[in-house]
Amino acid sequence: MDKQITIAVAGLGSRGNAYSYALDNLGDRVKIVACADILPDRVERYGDRYSIPQELRFSSAEEMLKTEKVADVLFVATPDRCHYRHAMAGLDLGYDILLEKPVSPVLSECFDIAKKAKETGRRVIVCHVLRYTAFYRKLKSLIDSGVIGDVVNIKADERVIYWHQAHSFVRGNWSNSKRSSPMILQKCCHDMDILHWLVGKRCVAVSSFGSLTHYKPSEAPEGATERCTESCPVYMSCPYSVENCYIAPARGGNFSWPIDVVTQVPTLDALLENLKTGPYGRCVYHCDNDVVDHQVVNLLFEGGETATFSMCAFTAGTSWGRETYVMGTKGEIIASSGKDRIEVNVFGGASDVYENVSSETDGFGHGGGDYGIVRDFIDLIEGKDVTSSYLTDIDETLESHIIALSAEESRVGGGKLVDTKEFAERNR
Numbered sequence: 001m002d003k004q005i006t007i008a009v010a011g012l013g014s015r016g017n018a019y020s021y022a023l024d025n026l027g028d029r030v031k032i033v034a035c036a037d038i039l040p041d042r043v044e045r046y047g048d049r050y051s052i053p054q055e056l057r058f059s060s061a062e063e064m065l066k067t068e069k070v071a072d073v074l075f076v077a078t079p080d081r082c083h084y085r086h087a088m089a090g091l092d093l094g095y096d097i098l099l100e101k102p103v104s105p106v107l108s109e110c111f112d113i114a115k116k117a118k119e120t121g122r123r124v125i126v127c128h129v130l131r132y133t134a135f136y137r138k139l140k141s142l143i144d145s146g147v148i149g150d151v152v153n154i155k156a157d158e159r160v161i162y163w164h165q166a167h168s169f170v171r172g173n174w175s176n177s178k179r180s181s182p183m184i185l186q187k188c189c190h191d192m193d194i195l196h197w198l199v200g201k202r203c204v205a206v207s208s209f210g211s212l213t214h215y216k217p218s219e220a221p222e223g224a225t226e227r228c229t230e231s232c233p234v235y236m237s238c239p240y241s242v243e244n245c246y247i248a249p250a251r252g253g254n255f256s257w258p259i260d261v262v263t264q265v266p267t268l269d270a271l272l273e274n275l276k277t278g279p280y281g282r283c284v285y286h287c288d289n290d291v292v293d294h295q296v297v298n299l300l301f302e303g304g305e306t307a308t309f310s311m312c313a314f315t316a317g318t319s320w321g322r323e324t325y326v327m328g329t330k331g332e333i334i335a336s337s338g339k340d341r342i343e344v345n346v347f348g349g350a351s352d353v354y355e356n357v358s359s360e361t362d363g364f365g366h367g368g369g370d371y372g373i374v375r376d377f378i379d380l381i382e383g384k385d386v387t388s389s390y391l392t393d394i395d396e397t398l399e400s401h402i403i404a405l406s407a408e409e410s411r412v413g414g415g416k417l418v419d420t421k422e423f424a425e426r427n428r
């Protein structure tokens with residue numbers, strides 16, 4: 001067997017665990033040898049699961065990254081505003097890093113990480129997991145095959161889903177941009193990455209509109225209580241009630257995401273206790289959220305290609321859903337991640353339909369992307385040949401962050417045109 005790759009994981013929440021489950025499928029090629037989180041019960045549970053010795057269970061990423069390298073590679077799955085210091089400290093120790101997105105809500109910090117990666121000669125791969133799905137790889141390969149000629153325009157929709165918005169962007173970790181990131185960066189840097197990748201050119205200008213329209217006190221049903229309890233007059237009928245979002249599925253034995261974000265202990269008692277006092281038990285109309293619930297972005301690329309992107313909370317569904325229409329000089333592609341279907345219509349020619357595109361990677365988060373990125377990252381570290389044009393290394397990732405943060409500047413400025421090159425220079 002080749003040398004086993006050892007891994008240190010910082011941040012043992014939803015993402016840290018998702019990548020760890022994905023790693024389980026790589027067998028003896030990898031071993032998780034160290035872990036860190038500021039919540040002691042997470043460290044203990046995770047440490048026990050991977051038989052990590054006590055001396056390699058750390059009370060924070062800072063502690064783990066203080067003195068010496070304890071593994072071959074570092075996974076950084078801590079909150080958005082920690083990534084910068086954890087990635088910089090990891091690079092200083094000589095780690096190759098799998099880094100959660102967004103890299104940082106501060107663009108100059110993204111440039112700093114890219115610079116340090118170059119100086120230290122280490123790899124930083126950012127978790128733009130969509131590129132690692134069979135679905136988007138199929139779409140990219142169809143475009144690159146030339147079957148629809150040159151790409152002229154892309155129309156992309158991100159259907160967030162009402163309960164996902166409420167969970168993550170109203171009650172949850174990414175509800176307030178000052179604590180985390182603007183939504184166009186946090187949620188949609190994936191989409192900006194995919195658009196820039198599919199067009200294959202640099203985005204030169206953006207304009208954007210969007211706002212928070214619904215999840216605020218003025219929109220609350222009459223008499224809605226500040227915490228979501230049975231005393232609220234709309235408790236049973238509100239689509240956002242904790243009964244509908246968390247308790248009913250848990251009673252049916254479902255403790256998967258997003259319920260496992262509310263409690264990592266899969267019991268009804270633990271869930272109810274968290275809902276009684278924690279952030280996920282708040283009324284969605286009475287939180288401290290400030291991120292948008294809908295946003296549109298217009299993008300202009302360097303060859304004159306255009307794209308329109310729309311992100312909206314007010315959509316229904318149970319799983320991830322992105323719709324992408326690619327229009328080329330010789331045909332069009334209609335790609336629905338929700339339906340797992342890609343249709344190619346050549347003008348005056350044949351139509352092809354690809355169904356169940358993601359089937360080979362079913363069972364992993366983000367349509368297989370969580371597994372795909374971990375697999376490619378480990379392949380890369382083992383020195384295997386990984387198609388470099390598919391890799392989201394830190395330099396490639398700067399583009400998605402420049403586009404997203406330029407779009408946020410435009411939105412905040414009432415939709416003004418932002419020149420992405422000028423924006424990047426100003427924020428370097």
Ligand SMILES: NC(=O)c1ccc[n+]([C@@H]2O[C@H](COP(=O)([O-])OP(=O)(O)OC[C@H]3O[C@@H](n4cnc5c(N)ncnc54)[C@H](O)[C@@H]3O)[C@@H](O)[C@H]2O)c1
Pocket residue numbers: 010011012013014015016036037038039042059060061062077078079080081082100101102127128129173186261366
């Ligand atoms: N790639 C994707 O598609 C994707 C999807 C969702 C979230 N994310 C990103 O992943 C990151 C983690 O998100 P999550 O959903 O796992 O959040 P989470 O809150 O479930 O997990 C974060 C963990 O980091 C821990 N933590 C906080 N400060 C720490 C420190 N100083 N040292 C060590 N641990 C610390 C927290 O206690 C928590 O357990 C965020 O940046 C988020 O934006 C990426």
